[in-house]
Amino acid sequence: MSFIDRICPGFRDSRRELATKRPPHFRLLAGLGAPIPRPFDDLAPGEAGRINGQSQKYFERSDLREFWINKPFSDPAWTGWMLSRFGQLLTALDLRPGDRVLDFGCGTGWSSEMLARMGMDVVGMDISPAALEMARDLASRRAAGATGTQPRFEVYSGDGLEYPDGHFDAVVVFDAFHHLPNPQRVLGEFCRVLAPNCRLGMAEPGVGHSAEQHSRDEMSTGVLEREIDLEQLHQGALAAGFRSLEAVIPGLHPHAITLPMRRLRWYLRGLSWLVPADHVRLAILGAPIALLWKGPYFISSLHPRDQSAEIRPSVSKRSCRPGERVTVDSDVTNTGATVWLKDGRHGRGYVRLGAHLVGADGRMIDPDFARASLPHDLPMHGRARIALAIDAPSTPGRYVLRLDMVNEGIAWFAEGKSETADVSMDVTA
Numbered sequence: 536m537s538f539i540d541r542i543c544p545g546f547r548d549s550r551r552e553l554a555t556k557r558p559p560h561f562r563l564l565a566g567l568g569a570p571i572p573r574p575f576d577d578l579a580p581g582e583a584g585r586i587n588g589q590s591q592k593y594f595e596r597s598d599l600r601e602f603w604i605n606k607p608f609s610d611p612a613w614t615g616w617m618l619s620r621f622g623q624l625l626t627a628l629d630l631r632p633g634d635r636v637l638d639f640g641c642g643t644g645w646s647s648e649m650l651a652r653m654g655m656d657v658v659g660m661d662i663s664p665a666a667l668e669m670a671r672d673l674a675s676r677r678a679a680g681a682t683g684t685q686p687r688f689e690v691y692s693g694d695g696l697e698y699p700d701g702h703f704d705a706v707v708v709f710d711a712f713h714h715l716p717n718p719q720r721v722l723g724e725f726c727r728v729l730a731p732n733c734r735l736g737m738a739e740p741g742v743g744h745s746a747e748q749h750s751r752d753e754m755s756t757g758v759l760e761r762e763i764d765l766e767q768l769h770q771g772a773l774a775a776g777f778r779s780l781e782a783v784i785p786g787l788h789p790h791a792i793t794l795p796m797r798r799l800r801w802y803l804r805g806l807s808w809l810v811p812a813d814h815v816r817l818a819i820l821g822a823p824i825a826l827l828w829k830g831p832y833f834i835s836s837l838h839p840r841d842q843s844a845e846i847r848p849s850v851s852k853r854s855c856r857p858g859e860r861v862t863v864d865s866d867v868t869n870t871g872a873t874v875w876l877k878d879g880r881h882g883r884g885y886v887r888l889g890a891h892l893v894g895a896d897g898r899m900i901d902p903d904f905a906r907a908s909l910p911h912d913l914p915m916h917g918r919a920r921i922a923l924a925i926d927a928p929s930t931p932g933r934y935v936l937r938l939d940m941v942n943e944g945i946a947w948f949a950e951g952k953s954e955t956a957d958v959s960m961d962v963t964a
Contacts, residue, residue: 549813583716589757594663634704640711640775646668652683665719708737722775778830841871846956875913883944895933
C-alpha cells in the first residue's frame with residue numbers, strides 16, 4: 536500500500552470514479568467550453584402515457600408486494616442510507632406543524648406517514664392506484680395511538696396537479712422525480728401550486744444511476760430511469776419559474792470513508808486533505824439533495840435563518856393617564872439576513888413590532904401587551920418607522936414597555952439574543 540493510500544484511504548478510488556462519472560460542465564478546464572445543459576425535454580404524450588402505464592403495473596406485481604409494504608425497511612443494506620437522506624431533506628425544508636405538504640411520488644406512503652406524524656397536513660400522491668391502496672391500508676392500521684395527522688392519498692393523473700395556485704407550503708419529492716417522462720411540465724406544476732417564498736425539496740439519484748444493475752433491471756420492465764444532473768435541474772427550475780436552486784452538502788457514506796482516531800485527531804486539528812474533497816463531490820453528483828425556491832425572497836421569515844433587529848424608540852419615557860391611548864414611534868432596522876414578511880401564512884411567518892408590559896420591579900405583567908404591523912416587507916438592512924398604539928394600564932404606577940420584534944407563530948427575536956428596547960411609563964391619575 537502506498538503512502539497516499541495509508542494516510543488518505545479511498546483517495547485513488549474516488550479520483551478514478553469522479554473522472555469517469557463527472558459531466559464535462561462540472562470539470563475544471565473542460566467546463567470552460569462545455570455547454571450548459573438545457574432544461575428537461577418532456578417525452579411525447581403517447582410515449583409518456585406508455586411509461587406511466589408501466590409504472591402503474593410495477594406496483595401491481597405480487598412478487599414485490601412484501602417489499603413495497605415494508606419500505607423503507609425492506610432492504611437492511613439501504614435502510615440507513617435512505618433514512619439518512621430523507622432526514623437531511625426534512626431538515627433542509629424546515630417544515631412546521633400545520634404546513635400543507637405535497638409528497639409527490641409517495642409510493643406506498645412511508646414518507647407521507649412520517650410527515651403526518653410530525654403534524655403536517657399531507658397529501659401523498661402517486662401514479663399507481665395499487666401503491667396508494669397499500670398506503671391507505673398501512674396508514675389506517677398504524678394510526679391507532681399515533682400522534683400527528685392522517686395523510687390523504689390521491690392518484691396523480693400523469694399530467695397536471697388539480698390544486699389551485701399557491702396551495703402548498705412545501706413539495707417533497709424523494710427518489711421519484713427521475714422516473715417522470717415529463718419532468719419539465721411537472722416542475723412547472725410544482726412551482727404553480729407552491730405559495731410564494733416556499734420551496735420544493737427533492738432527493739434523487741444522480742450521475743451513474745442508470746448504469747447500476749437495479750436500474751437496468753427496472754428499465755427492462757419499461758420503467759423510466761433518468762440521471763438527475765444538478766445543472767440541468769437548475770436550468771429546468773429557472774424555466775419553470777423557480778428563483779434558484781440550493782444544494783445540500785450531504786454526509787459521506789460510511790462505506791466510502793471513515794477515519795480512525797489517529798487520523799481523525801489530525802483532521803480535526805486542520806489537516807482537511809485527510810478527507811479527500813472528491814468524496815464530497817461524488818456524494819453531491821451521485822445522490823443530489825436540492826431545494827428549489829419560489830421567489831421573491833430567498834430566505835424569509837417563513838423559514839428564518841436568523842432573527843435580529845435594532846429598535847430605537849423616539850422617546851425613552853412616557854407619562855399618561857390610566858387607560859389612555861398613546862402611541863410610541865420606533866425606528867426599526869432588520870440587522871439579519873432574513874427578509875421580514877408583512878404577511879405570512881397559517882398564522883405564522885409575519886413579523887410585527889411587539890411589546891411586553893413589565894412592572895417597575897421587573898415582573899412580567901403582560902407578555903403580549905401590544906402589536907404593530909410592518910408597513911411593508913423589510914429586507915436585510917431595511918428600515919421602517921412603526922407606530923405602536925397602546926392603552927395604558929388602568930392602575931396608576933410605574934411600568935416598562937419592553938419593545939421586541941416577533942415572528943408570529945415562530946419566536947420573539949429576543950429568544951435569539953436580539954436586543955430589546957425599553958420605554959418607561961408613568962401612569963398617574
